[in-house]
Structure formats: structure tokens, C-alpha cells
Amino acid sequence: MCGIVGYVGRELAAPFLLQSLKRLEYRGYDSAGIALIEDGRLLRFRRAGKVKDLEASLDVAAFAARVGIGHTRWATHGAPTDDNAHPHLDCSGRIAVIHNGIIENHAVLRHQLEAEGHVFSSQTDTEVLAHLIESLSEGDLLDAVRRAVAQAQGAFAVAVLSQDDPSRIVVAKRGSPLVVGRGEGAGYVSSDVPALLGKATEVQFLLDDEVGEVRCDGYAVFTLDGRPVHRPPHRVSADPIAIQKGGYKHFMLKEIHEQPRSVGETIREKLDEATHALSLPALEKGFADIDHVYFVACGTAFHAAKVAEYLWEDVLPVPTHAVIASEFRLRNPHITPRTLVIAVSQSGETIDTLMAVRRARARGARVVALVNAEQSAIERESDAVVYTRAGIEIGVAATKTFTAQIAALGLVGLALGRRRNPDSEAVCARELAELALLPGRIVEALRVEARIQSLAEQLHRASDVLFLARGVLFPIALEGALKLKEISYIHAEGYPAGEMKHGPIALIDEGKPVVMLASRDIAYEKLLSNMEEVKARKGLVIAVSDAPDDPNLRRLADEVLPVPAATGISAPILFTIPLQLLAYHVAVSLGTDVDQPRNLAKTVTVE
Ligand code: F6R
Numbered sequence: 001m002c003g004i005v006g007y008v009g010r011e012l013a014a015p016f017l018l019q020s021l022k023r024l025e026y027r028g029y030d031s032a033g034i035a036l037i038e039d040g041r042l043l044r045f046r047r048a049g050k051v052k053d054l055e056a057s058l059d060v061a062a063f064a065a066r067v068g069i070g071h072t073r074w075a076t077h078g079a080p081t082d083d084n085a086h087p088h089l090d091c092s093g094r095i096a097v098i099h100n101g102i103i104e105n106h107a108v109l110r111h112q113l114e115a116e117g118h119v120f121s122s123q124t125d126t127e128v129l130a131h132l133i134e135s136l137s138e139g140d141l142l143d144a145v146r147r148a149v150a151q152a153q154g155a156f157a158v159a160v161l162s163q164d165d166p167s168r169i170v171v172a173k174r175g176s177p178l179v180v181g182r183g184e185g186a187g188y189v190s191s192d193v194p195a196l197l198g199k200a201t202e203v204q205f206l207l208d209d210e211v212g213e214v215r216c217d218g219y220a221v222f223t224l225d226g227r228p229v230h231r232p233p234h235r236v237s238a239d240p241i242a243i244q245k246g247g248y249k250h251f252m253l254k255e256i257h258e259q260p261r262s263v264g265e266t267i268r269e270k271l272d273e274a275t276h277a278l279s280l281p282a283l284e285k286g287f288a289d290i291d292h293v294y295f296v297a298c299g300t301a302f303h304a305a306k307v308a309e310y311l312w313e314d315v316l317p318v319p320t321h322a323v324i325a326s327e328f329r330l331r332n333p334h335i336t337p338r339t340l341v342i343a344v345s346q347s348g349e350t351i352d353t354l355m356a357v358r359r360a361r362a363r364g365a366r367v368v369a370l371v372n373a374e375q376s377a378i379e380r381e382s383d384a385v386v387y388t389r390a391g392i393e394i395g396v397a398a399t400k401t402f403t404a405q406i407a408a409l410g411l412v413g414l415a416l417g418r419r420r421n422p423d424s425e426a427v428c429a430r431e432l433a434e435l436a437l438l439p440g441r442i443v444e445a446l447r448v449e450a451r452i453q454s455l456a457e458q459l460h461r462a463s464d465v466l467f468l469a470r471g472v473l474f475p476i477a478l479e480g481a482l483k484l485k486e487i488s489y490i491h492a493e494g495y496p497a498g499e500m501k502h503g504p505i506a507l508i509d510e511g512k513p514v515v516m517l518a519s520r521d522i523a524y525e526k527l528l529s530n531m532e533e534v535k536a537r538k539g540l541v542i543a544v545s546d547a548p549d550d551p552n553l554r555r556l557a558d559e560v561l562p563v564p565a566a567t568g569i570s571a572p573i574l575f576t577i578p579l580q581l582l583a584y585h586v587a588v589s590l591g592t593d594v595d596q597p598r599n600l601a602k603t604v605t606v607e
Helices: 013-023 051-056 106-115 127-136 141-151 251-257 259-270 281-285 299-313 351-362 400-420 422-446 449-459 471-488 497-502 524-536 551-556 570-590
Strands: 003-009 031-038 041-048 067-073 095-103 154-162 169-174 179-183 186-190 202-205 210-215 218-223 292-297 320-324 339-345 366-371 384-387 464-469 491-496 513-518 540-545 559-562
Touching (some): 003 095, 003 210, 031 051, 041 095, 067 095, 095 106, 095 127, 106 127, 141 154, 141 169, 141 210, 169 186, 179 218, 186 210, 251 259, 259 422, 259 570, 292 351, 351 366, 400 422, 400 570, 449 570, 464 497, 464 524, 471 491, 497 524, 513 524, 524 540
Parallel strands (some): 292 320, 292 339, 339 366, 513 540
Antiparallel strands (some): 003 067, 003 186, 031 041, 169 210, 179 202, 210 218
């Protein structure tokens, strides 16, 4: 969603702000803007469209400003127009505000401020903050911001620049992520650490209801009632290379190809391959007595959770349910102190998942966060954390974090299973031996890319595509369909193959592409029967299979994409690879913006 950056220091602010905004493009946005203080005057530039459009409209080299803030906006209140783009100004044009999140009581505040004589120039909720800060200002910007956010309801991360106080940027946070940082003669603000890689040497993550100020010698953080906050800072260790394309055309393709390593790292951290000992410190806090498990997650992370629901049934003798986080809140789940809730989230900031965590904890469940980003809100609000070690994911469509989530969830299931169910030891031993081979098998699975590239040429004219599978591969069908629709905008649906006859078969006519995941180990013969049914209606069968040489399969399928044979945790991961590549190459054939698909945001922080 929206991105925030801020700089105050010895160097020129404008080039830093524009470069950092480009690094945040992956979050998804539809307009961009910056504010600078130049020769004692606040200047603001905004534009609907991409950061490069904003940049092209500016003579960046002409700016001498050494302090400024920048924003990428993902429209919620008001269309993505120049006027609604951030920064927003107060009536005097001396205070500039950028904001992520939603000010829920903006209408009430706007009404009050208009009654006081403030004049608004946008439809955004953010603009109320600029006028509120102006109205509450008694000379100290930090104090005015503190009092303004105390009146605001909802979720926000805010950065404020004032012409009258050019030595600092003032920030505040509730709900939406915000970090402040320090580097060589500079202070930084960002909604997301990647914008600061290679610049800030240490950062501090603000907690809810904290405010702060950033100066050229660093930052200070305070509670809303003014008490200084002292927490040890975090070293910025990630390499800026991690956020470069490294020769690939898109981040998504780079991330697909990183999976041997990202899955390998995720496993290696938790499994001693020599002794088969599992090391998951998060689970040492107990959980031996759990009698019920819920996974809560959204989108791709939900599909990983759904895979885990199948996998855990083989090892853990308790009911497990994967529930879409936004629905979890609307249901009346069976929760007791013996309920374990696993919140699965790449970003750790997804608001629906965070709300589900809060609901689960309020009812007494124990919550484990399974996240990729460190220091996230979901991690902070959980009892324990397990990390996926996929590295930063820039492509908006999740790929390497999905397979890392399956690997990590699989291992957590095995660890709990070993404790609860001695009978699961045989399954565990087989699984752990297979996992050692998994990174190599992913390399093998990626070799299908050239064939997928030519298949994509054929598929990109399709108006919709069905993905069918059975058992643990059903969530992979859901994920294959989601990937395709997200980045190519072709309509796609995933179904359990057994459901085909109960409705979706009506869609099949001549040439309709149907991607069918056929594993020797999962109701193979039944899936072949489903293939016959598709064929009988002249559908175009694309089989993804670990039995690619089977003559029966070859007779039915128009195209066979091979995956290495494997069972357990490895199988859903390996079947994912061709589907990611298919979505990617179809999107490339169509010329869509693969890394930043329309309307999508990497981190969804509004409900
Ligand atoms: C799809 C995708 C989204 C996310 C979902 C949850 O490619 O990326 O569906 O999976 O928004 O995000 P996290 O995992 O950050 O909670």
C-alpha cells in the first residue's frame, strides 16, 4: 500500500526521496509526491501515475534542499488524481503531511475544521491531519502532531514537515508500519526498511501510539504523552543487492528462481540435516497440550495455510482449519486456551490477519506468527514467532514466500506431531529425508521454463483458465489461478477436481484451457478420469505431473509439464513452480506490469 520516505541530512534530499520511492514501488500505488524545504520555503510536487512521471516533471538537479518527505499513494478516500496525491498542506502552505492508513473519523474532524474556517483542497482523509496540526500548533511541531494524532481514530503512519522547523521531520504511528533510521550525517523515515538499504545503518521500528523526530544526527522516539522511548536499535543488515533485479527482467522472475535457496534457507534454519533434529525455539514455550488449530491468513498466505491443513492431518491428532483472516473475525470459532492459532503472513502487517490475531488472543488462544519480515505488527502481537527465510520479496505477486511458508508450516507440523503423536515418527523420518533433496528438486522443476514460455504464447489469448487438482494439491490449484489472474488479468479459478462435475464443467468447451495437477500419489486414476471428461468436451488439457511419461496421461493431455516426483511437504512446493512460471510468462506475453499489477498492493494495511 502507500509508501513513506523522509530524509534530513547533509546530502541533497530530492534524489534520495525519488530513488527511495522507486524502491517502495513494489508496495503498489497510483500517485506520488514529495515536499522539500528549499531556501526556507516549503515546496510540494505531486502527480497521479508512477514515480518516474513525477521525476520527469521535475528538474531534480536544480533542488538544493537537504530535507524532504516523499509518498506513494494507493487510493482509498478519493480517486488517484494529482489533487488527492500526498503530501497534503495546511491552509498556510507551511505544513506538509504524508500518511499511510485511514483516519476513520476524518469526516467529523473535517466538519469541525471547516467550521473553524479551514479550506480543504482534496477528498482525502489525510488532509484533515494537515489542518488539524495547523489548528493545534502553538509553536512546537512535535507537540502539535502529538495532539493531532491523539484526536485521530483509525490506523496511520504519518510524517510531517514544517517550513518553520526545517531541521526535523516529525512522525507518528498507530496501526501502519513506520521506521526511523540513522546513517552518516543523516536521519531517515520510511514505511519499509528496503527504502533505506545502503543508507541507514540502524533503524528503530515505532510502536503504536509513538511519535518521533528525525534530525540529521539521528532520531528520538516518544510516547504519545511525551515520555522518551529507549529501545535498542536494529542494525540494517540486508544487502541492497537483495532489492536489485540481478539481471532478471522482473523481480518476480528473479524470486521464482531464488526458490532453491529461499526454501533451502527456511529448512536449514529449522532442521539439522545430519541428525534430523528440529530446532524451533518458538515451540519450546509449550503447545504440547493443544487440542485445536486454526491457521489465519489472506491470499497466497491462505493457500499455504490450506496446504498445511492437509499436511498436518497426517501428523497431528487434532482438528486443523485454515480460515481466511477477514472471515475468521465474522465467525464464532471454537477457541479455548488449548487452541493454537497460526497467523501466516509474508509481511506480518496484513490488517485482516492482524485483526484475526487480536480476536484469537482476546478469546484466550495461543498465537504463533509465521512471517517473513522481522519486527512486524503480527509478530509483536503473537506469543511466538517462526520465520520463513525467503529474503525480501519485491514482486507484488508472492512466489518465494509462498513456498517458504509451505516448508516452514510443514516443519512446524512435524515438530508438534513428534511431541503429540509417537506414531507420526515414521512420517517425520520420511519427510525429513525428502526435504534434504528439495532444493535440488526445485532446480530441476525450474528447467521446464522454456516449454512454459512457448505454451504461454498460446495461452495468453485465453479469457479464462481452470485449475483442477485433488488433495494437498488443491490449494496449489487455487494459488496457480490466483497468480494468473493477479498478473495477467485473465480470469482463472482453482477447484478440487472432484467438484468439476458439480458446476465448473459447464464452462468447458472447445479449446478452454484446463490446468490439471496430476500426482501419482494423489488420486491419480480419478484425476485421469477428470481429464477424460475435459477431453470429451474438447477442452485444452495442460497436465502438470510427476508421471510425465505415463502413456495414459500423454494420450489425454495436450501438453505435459513435468515436475520431479516427491511426496509430503515437497510435492505441493514442486507443483507450484510450473504454475508460477506459467502465470509469469503469460503476463509477459500480454505485456502487463508484472511486478506491480494494477490495483494490487504488496502489504495490505487497510481493511
Ligand atoms: C498474492 C499476494 C497476496 C498476499 C496477501 C497476504 O500474490 O501476494 O494475496 O498473499 O495479501 O499478504 P501477507 O502474506 O503479507 O499477509
